Amino acid sequence: MKKLIFSFLMLALMAGGIFLLPSCKQNQAGKAPYKALIVTGQNNHEWKASTPILKQILENSGLFAVEVAQSPEGGKDMSNFKPVFTKYNLVVLDYNGDAWPAETQKNFESYVAGGGGVVVYHAADNAFREWKEYNKIIGLGGWGDRNESDGPYVRWRDGQIVRDTIAGRGGSHGRQHPFRVTTREPEHPIMKGLPANWLHSMDELYSELRGPAENLTVLATAWSDSAKGGTHQHEPILMTVGYGKGRIFHTVIGHAMGDSTQPAMECVGFIVTLQRGAEWAATGNVTQAVPYDFPQFNTESKWSLFRPLEFEEILANLKNYQPGDTRYNLQDLTNYIRNNNDGGEKYAKLETALLRYLQGTGTAASKNFILKELSIHGTDKALPVLKKLEKDEETKEMARFASERITLQYSN
Amino acid sequence: MSEPKKIDRRNFFGKMAVGAGAAITLPYIIPSSALGKDGAVAPSNRVVMGLIGSGSMGTGDMHEFMGKPDVQMVAACDVDKQHRESAKAAMDAKYGNSDARIYSDYREFLAQEKIDAVILALPDQWHGIIAVAAANAKLDIYGQKPLARTIWEGKKIIEAVEKNNVIWQTGSWQRSEAHFHRACELVINGRIGKVSFVEVGLPDGSPTYSAHPVQPVPEGLDWDMWLGPAPSAPYRGVCHWDWRWILDYSGGQLTDWAGHHIDIAHWGLGLDRTGPIEIDARGVYPRDGIFDVPVEYSIHAKYANGIEMHYANARQVPHGMGVCWYGDKGWIHVDRGERLFASDPKILEEKIGDNEIKLYRSLNHTQNLIDCIRSREETITPCQVAHRSISAALLGEISMLTGRKIKWNPDTQEIIDDPMASRLLRRPFRTPWKLEGN
Numbered sequence: 001m002k003k004l005i006f007s008f009l010m011l012a013l014m015a016g017g018i019f020l021l022p023s024c025k026q027n028q029a030g031k032a033p034y035k036a037l038i039v040t041g042q043n044n045h046e047w048k049a050s051t052p053i054l055k056q057i058l059e060n061s062g063l064f065a066v067e068v069a070q071s072p073e074g075g076k077d078m079s080n081f082k083p084v085f086t087k088y089n090l091v092v093l094d095y096n097g098d099a100w101p102a103e104t105q106k107n108f109e110s111y112v113a114g115g116g117g118v119v120v121y122h123a124a125d126n127a128f129r130e131w132k133e134y135n136k137i138i139g140l141g142g143w144g145d146r147n148e149s150d151g152p153y154v155r156w157r158d159g160q161i162v163r164d165t166i167a168g169r170g171g172s173h174g175r176q177h178p179f180r181v182t183t184r185e186p187e188h189p190i191m192k193g194l195p196a197n198w199l200h201s202m203d204e205l206y207s208e209l210r211g212p213a214e215n216l217t218v219l220a221t222a223w224s225d226s227a228k229g230g231t232h233q234h235e236p237i238l239m240t241v242g243y244g245k246g247r248i249f250h251t252v253i254g255h256a257m258g259d260s261t262q263p264a265m266e267c268v269g270f271i272v273t274l275q276r277g278a279e280w281a282a283t284g285n286v287t288q289a290v291p292y293d294f295p296q297f298n299t300e301s302k303w304s305l306f307r308p309l310e311f312e313e314i315l316a317n318l319k320n321y322q323p324g325d326t327r328y329n330l331q332d333l334t335n336y337i338r339n340n341n342d343g344g345e346k347y348a349k350l351e352t353a354l355l356r357y358l359q360g361t362g363t364a365a366s367k368n369f370i371l372k373e374l375s376i377h378g379t380d381k382a383l384p385v386l387k388k389l390e391k392d393e394e395t396k397e398m399a400r401f402a403s404e405r406i407t408l409q410y411s412n
Numbered sequence: 413m414s415e416p417k418k419i420d421r422r423n424f425f426g427k428m429a430v431g432a433g434a435a436i437t438l439p440y441i442i443p444s445s446a447l448g449k450d451g452a453v454a455p456s457n458r459v460v461m462g463l464i465g466s467g468s469m470g471t472g473d474m475h476e477f478m479g480k481p482d483v484q485m486v487a488a489c490d491v492d493k494q495h496r497e498s499a500k501a502a503m504d505a506k507y508g509n510s511d512a513r514i515y516s517d518y519r520e521f522l523a524q525e526k527i528d529a530v531i532l533a534l535p536d537q538w539h540g541i542i543a544v545a546a547a548n549a550k551l552d553i554y555g556q557k558p559l560a561r562t563i564w565e566g567k568k569i570i571e572a573v574e575k576n577n578v579i580w581q582t583g584s585w586q587r588s589e590a591h592f593h594r595a596c597e598l599v600i601n602g603r604i605g606k607v608s609f610v611e612v613g614l615p616d617g618s619p620t621y622s623a624h625p626v627q628p629v630p631e632g633l634d635w636d637m638w639l640g641p642a643p644s645a646p647y648r649g650v651c652h653w654d655w656r657w658i659l660d661y662s663g664g665q666l667t668d669w670a671g672h673h674i675d676i677a678h679w680g681l682g683l684d685r686t687g688p689i690e691i692d693a694r695g696v697y698p699r700d701g702i703f704d705v706p707v708e709y710s711i712h713a714k715y716a717n718g719i720e721m722h723y724a725n726a727r728q729v730p731h732g733m734g735v736c737w738y739g740d741k742g743w744i745h746v747d748r749g750e751r752l753f754a755s756d757p758k759i760l761e762e763k764i765g766d767n768e769i770k771l772y773r774s775l776n777h778t779q780n781l782i783d784c785i786r787s788r789e790e791t792i793t794p795c796q797v798a799h800r801s802i803s804a805a806l807l808g809e810i811s812m813l814t815g816r817k818i819k820w821n822p823d824t825q826e827i828i829d830d831p832m833a834s835r836l837l838r839r840p841f842r843t844p845w846k847l848e849g850n
């Protein structure tokens with residue numbers, strides 16, 4: 001599907017005839033008000049997959065111009081790895097590898113203490129067990145032989161957050177699966193307006209993290225299901241940490257895969273909480289709206305391009321639809337129209353695109369689906385095209401359905 | 413029993429005499445229990461019934477009515493051969509004969525069967541057309557909820573029922589349960605004070621992610637007739653239950669359950685013959701699979717008297733399934749399971765005085781229909797009330813489908829200032845289907 005979209009965009013751009021140009025905010029990156037730095041280069045994870053995606057997600061917020069600080073490979077000389085953190089409003093940690101030089105560690109500590117923003121992403125909380133201040137910054141960490149000497153577990157029990165000092169390993173996860181994320185701080189700027197519960201797409205559910213947990217607020221938890229190899233506890237998923245004047249957003253989700261699909265990172269819940277958490281860490285506020293297709297209690301939602309699709313991209317995805325296929329692409333179209341129908345100019349553009357589609361090479365089933373959408377939203381402008389489609393055996397019934405709905409008065 | 417007005421015309425034996433005609437060639441064989449011995453009801457006093465739609469719901473309804481000594485079940489109609497034959501087998505087993513008649517086309521059923529009453533248990537896209545035809549055939553009707561797939565069809569059913577002076581009962585049986593009745597009487601008599609807010613929890617939708625490839629129509633199923641007025645669609649194995657998750661046939665859990673809990677919410681406030689004035693709804697639709705009804709839904713409805721109601725899938729309301737009325741002196745929550753809950757348990761012990769509002773009382777839902785067929789009185793769940801229960805949900809569906817807040821005039825039953833949303837008050841029927849008289 002991704003290929004299809006890309007090739008469609010390429011074609012359209014070459015033809016020079018694209019309309020409804022992708023208005024993705026990344027086009028305005030030059031005007032982005034804040035600067036972010038992703039620290040990467042070593043990880044037990046696929047950092048070569050995750051770092052470009054994180055960069056794209058942050059840039060798509062329209063808020064960040066993003067640079068990448070890539071460390072030497074593992075085992076190589078680290079002495080010259082000295083990112084200048086203070087040039088940035090935000091430092092995003094996608095790093096789990098060799099120790100940084102002492103000077104870099106000190107610079108990072110003073111950057112955060114002095115009011116810098118930090119995002120701790122997934123396995124970054126596996127890093128640097130021995131670096132005391134780092135662990136205060138991430139709040140909770142896992143693996144690297146962490147245990148009760150590193151700090152308590154932090155869990156949601158009986159309606160509150162509990163710090164549990166019981167002995168045990170730090171860091172585990174069961175089998176990957178989609179899981180439900182539950183908001184625990186609905187009034188926090190990062191969480192405000194998000195559903196109380198939402199279904200995160202297939203991912204590792206980090207459990208048994210332990211650490212100093214000072215100035216730590218758990219924003220959201222997830223039930224770590226023992227049937228999936230989990231801990232039978234509500235484990236922290238999204239957190240904030242205070243360190244000096246610095247603000248830290250810690251997200252444990254978003255495991256990157258080695259192959260082409262990235263369910264955890266495509267999840268709209270991961271993307272949007274990352275964007276909101278990044279803005280909050282950088283500024284203390286969140287100005288971004290929650291998108292209409294945020295996942296819900298029982299409903300996953302993914303952005304295959306790590307951003308919402310443009311209308312033309314959605315239409316391109318419909319072309320091969322046959323009855324009995326999944327409605328995935330159809331629902332994208334329905335949702336787009338429903339949430340962008342202003343009853344005016346904006347809708348008129350959508351209708352023009354729909355009518356053009358109806359006269360193109362898409363399958364009859366996809367056209368019949370669009371005819372049903374037009375029966376709901378369509379205007380008189382659609383009628384001449386519907387007339388034509390009434391002459392086609394494969395589309396005549398739904399064309400009639402649509403034109404009948406558009407023209408007849410039903411209120412009595 | 414008081415002298416029934418219509419029963420003579422519909423007398424079982426009378427019909428044998430005048431109505432048998434050429435179509436019925438076999439004589440009726442009346443088992444000994446039909447002769448009025450041993451406390452059995454004499455045939456002349458029985459209500460003779462048939463069934464259109466003998467799937468799982470229709471079969472359950474058939475057994476419910478067939479269990480009554482004063483009902484005789486004589487015919488079934490279904491587009492699925494297996495379903496109609498198993499209905500016949502059940503009737504024949506019950507009466508110890510082989511007389512039950514079966515049909516695949518409701519038009520033939522209505523033309524041939526000179527019965528008193530009919531059970532309608534059909535997928536929603538068929539409700540309007542067949543209910544109007546059955547009323548025009550002068551049959552009293554037990555109609556499964558929801559009343560209709562669209563508000564326009566609901567209005568047409570009411571017109572036909574009133575014009576033909578037939579008795580209608582909707583399958584909103586919760587009204588005949590003592591604890592629902594009790595909850596509504598407490599609320600309507602002010603035991604929780606002035607009510608300002610009501611929460612209605614309906615079942616959560618369950619997304620089905622499995623693929624449903626197009627496949628051959630099963631032997632004995634008339635798929636085109638099953639679709640009826642709904643748009644043509646290839647058979648994808650979705651017919652006998654899962655049709656409820658496709659908008660061409662149903663509005664999902666929301667419209668399935670409006671006739672239960674929204675119906676009760678209205679009843680407790682005396683709002684069951686009117687409707688909201690403003691509806692703002694949001695639905696979440698499945699992104700995988702072939703089903704397109706909302707799996708999560710949340711409808712905020714304002715009524716002219718200032719009351720606000722929130723209809724949503726149960727996870728989105730604090731008390732979960734059921735109805736919770738909030739007044740300035742407390743709240744009452746009712747759901748299935750015979751127990752009421754209240755902010756203060758003492759509320760539930762309150763007596764309703766002689767001079768207070770007494771709601772229609774029925775202790776046995778199906779018996780209430782049989783009683784009303786004889787008395788010609790209105791049932792506990794007439795179509796006019798069922799129409800308002802489902803209208804509230806259908807307006808929510810329109811708001812979800814358009815993505816807009818809807819303004820509604822419950823008196824004229826018109827959407828205000830939104831011609832596009834108004835279109836969704838009705839669905840075009842596939843050729844050649846029409847609602848009789850339209």
Ligand SMILES: [Zn+2]
Pocket residue numbers: 045122123204255256
């Ligand atoms: Zn991982």
